[in-house]
Amino acid sequence: MAKRVAVLLSGCGVYDGTEIHEASAVLVHLSRAGAKAQMFAPNQDQMHVIDHSEGKPSGSGRNVLQESARIARGDITDLAKLDVSAFDAVVIPGGFGVAKNFSDWAVKNKDFTINSEVEKILKDFHNAGKPIAMCCIAPVLAAKFLPGCELTVGQDKESDMWPYAQTAGALKEMGCKHVNKDVEQAHVDVKHKLITTPAFMCNAPIHKISDGIGVMIRETLKLA
Template sequence: MAKCVAVILSGCGVYDGSEIHESSAVLVHLSRAEAKVNIYAPDVDQMHVVNHIKGEPTEESRNVLTESARIARGNIQDLATLKLADNDALIIPGGFGVAKNLSTWATQGKDCELNPAVEKAIKDFHKAGKPLGLCCISPVLAAKILPGCELTVGHDMECEMWPYAKTADTMKELGCKHINKQVGEAHVDTKNKLVTTSAFMCNAPVHEVFDGVGVMVKLVLELA
């Protein structure tokens, strides 16, 4: 039987929502694997709205569910309606929306709080032994609420190729084990059924990110 995968989005656009290329990669690879997909997002206001040309906040107000519907082509549900029994696995693409709308990581780092519905979803899937797939910045969600888990955001030494590598240090402070991986690789924490890959935490060409996300999706489906 085809696997059914829940995908949680955090808006639309790298600086204030879900990273669009990562989200599309997740959906393409799931489609290629003939998996059924249920897309969700929390019905909450974004932390702020960013002008993606200037990279600066604006005075606008936007809703995470409404914006995420752009990526989902309208086929999306309020995260509050997610039913564990309807899904075999959970995947969360990256983008700053993870750190701004799904959690307060952007402003509080390791002292952040998760959106209650996001936290419940991750904990429910984990408790049920259903696999989790997280890419780019979204592994910070697991780092916060799954103590001692193994994960990757790429590399832990900052350089031009890895501009966000210090995120790994914060994860280590939370008691997690960070595993260095290249952009085309994913790490599997078999104990927690947690699959992570760096995606755009790496300054890599989009096709390499696409392929790395594909590795993550394939491993998640193998665990489901």
């Protein structure tokens, strides 16, 4: 039977929701592997809305579920209805929505908290022994609810290629083991069934980001 995978979306657009190219890559690689994906998002207001052409707040309000439906082509379900027993794994693409709508990492950094609904879903998947895959900034969620886990957000030394490397330092301060990986690689924490890849934490060509996400998906399905 085809593996069933829940994909959690946090809006639509890198600066205030899900990173669209990462979500698309996740769906392409799941499809190629013969897995069946179902998308979910919380029915809540976004932290704020960013005008992506200006990179500034627009002042208007939007709903995370409604915006995520754009990526899902309308085929999306309220996160409150996610039945963990019906799925073999869960995947969370990155984007600032993870840091703004799934948590308050964007405001509090390592002192952040996770949205209670999102945290419950992740803990339920973990407690059921089912793999959790996260890319880009999403691994910060694992750092909070899985103390001592192994993960990657890429490299821990800042450069033009790795402008967000300070994130690795924050995760280390939270007690996690950060493993340096290139953008086309993924790290597998076998003990916790946690699979992570850097994605747009790296200034890499988009095909390399997609390739790294492909490795993440393949490793996830091996554990599912």
